[in-house]
Structure formats: structure tokens, C-alpha cells
Amino acid sequence: MIEPTAAARGMSPGRPARQCTHWIGLESRHCGATDGVRPYIPGYRCPAHTPNALQGKPETPPGPGWPIHREAK
Secondary structure (H helix, E strand, C coil): CCCCCCCCCCCCCCCCCCCCCCEEHHHCEECCCCCCCEEECCEEECHHHCHHHHCCCCCCCCCCCCCCCCCCC
């Protein structure tokens, strides 16, 4: 398997990698994972700790957003 470069993983030289900030209460620590971490409103999250993953829902597929011709209900 070819290892992705640091730039492809979202890391910059001289900067620490982004870490998942989900608090694991039973272990009294943050998750700390660095693979696949993305920004969300509550902080950076790994795929296992996204808001949808914590609720047992599937992830929203990437796309342009809510179509303008549909009303929010």
C-alpha cells in the first residue's frame, strides 16, 4: 500500500496533526485519532465520532447542499 504524503493527509510541516476531540468519558481522555479527521461544529472528529456516527445514522453524502427548490419541513 502506498502511504499518502503528509500534505495529502492535511498535515503541514511544523504543525501537529489534527486530532479527534471527542471526549471518551469512561476512559477520561480525548479520542486523539488523526486519520480522516474533519472539522464539525463541536470540534474535529474522526469518522467514528462524527455527530451522525454517534447517533447511529449514516453519514450525509457529499454534495452541493440542500436544493433551492425544496422546502425545509
